Amino acid sequence: MKLSRELTEFCTRLGHDFARPELIARALTHSSLSSPTRPDNQRLEFLGDRVLGLVMAEAVLARDHDAREGQLAPRFNALVRKETCADVAREIDLGSVLRLGKSEMSTGGRRKTALLGDAMEAVIAAVYMDGGFEAARAVILRLWGDRVAGVAEDARDxxxxxxxxxxxxxxxxxxxxxxxxxxxxxxxxxxxxxxxxxxxxxxxxxxxxxxxxxxxxxxxxxxxxxx
The missing domain is CATH 3.30.160.20 (Double Stranded RNA Binding Domain)
Known part of the structure; x- marks a missing residue:
């Protein structure tokens, strides 16, 4: 499978060159456009959520060796919540390459926090399946950047x-x-x-x-x- 120019540019922004480009194509396909020959990104979203969680759990532990679970949990939650994933997705203009059905297109799906957050998790899973955990970890830490160091010490809901x-x-x-x-x-x-x-x-x-x-x-x- 050969990626379009738009997807190739997106992969550059993402920071990963896919050996299996069909993975990123699937990660960016919303259920409103899925078909038997075009699977959507829901299964990848499920996996990506877990990969992101492991990377962020390691990151918050590494930032504070003395913090107790009650301090770590809200920091972790702030980093993995859907809104944070959507913010990262906006920074790399994921919405511009998100493949949506007409119904979602007409209601501004490219800007929706839920859709962007889900797709970001699916993209993480695509990187993980294509390049392994270290590749996914590197992408996540680069994209999340200062969020890890700056997450509120007393992060609350x-x-x-x-x-x-x-x-x-x-x-x-x-x-x-x-x-x-x-x-x-x-x-x-x-x-x-x-x-x-x-x-x-x-x-x-x-x-x-x-x-x-x-x-x-x-x-x-x-x-x-x-x-």
Whole structure:
């Protein structure tokens, strides 16, 4: 299989030259475009999540030899969460080469956090299957870069952080509302709104409702702290 110019350029941004190019093609194929002759990236996503987890578990242990599990876990979670994967995907312009069906194309699928995060995990698996663990580890550590060193020492989940921010300012706890649910039963996408008592609100999406709430809380906290 010969890669297109766009995919070749993407592999350069990724930092891996594929001996088996069919792997990266599959990693970038969303289920909305799959067929019997064109498998999607869901199985690769499953594997990539585990490869990323092992690399990041090693990385957070290496950064702090004295930290206890209760300190390491939130740092690890901050590095492997879907939103972080999606941020990395945006930095290498993964969305531009993501292969989507018409339904996802028409709803802005190339910009969706859930789709980008899933595809990034699938790409990691493709690198792992093509070049082995060390190749995948090198790609991950290069792309995640300063995130590993800069992950918050007291990393907390976003909902907790947002609630503490609001309470410190005499505000009521933030509220969350599910705005919509779309997609098939096996791969739903939730859109959730997080709202502060002063009316400031942000929407976000996720594959599970809690993930969407966390993404909305994180975005709302970022916005509130800037204003």
């Amino acid at each position: 976003a909902k907790t952080a947002l609630q503490e921010w609001a309470q410190a300012r005499g505000m009521a706890p933030p509220v969350y509302a599910e705005l919509s649910r779309s997609g098939p039963d096996h791969a739903p996408v939730f859109v959730v709104e997080a709202r502060l008592s002063d009316g400031t609100a942000v929407e976000a999406e996720g594959r599970v409702k809690r993930q969407a709430e966390q993404a909305a809380a994180r975005a709302l906290l970022d916005r509130a702290e800037r204003e």
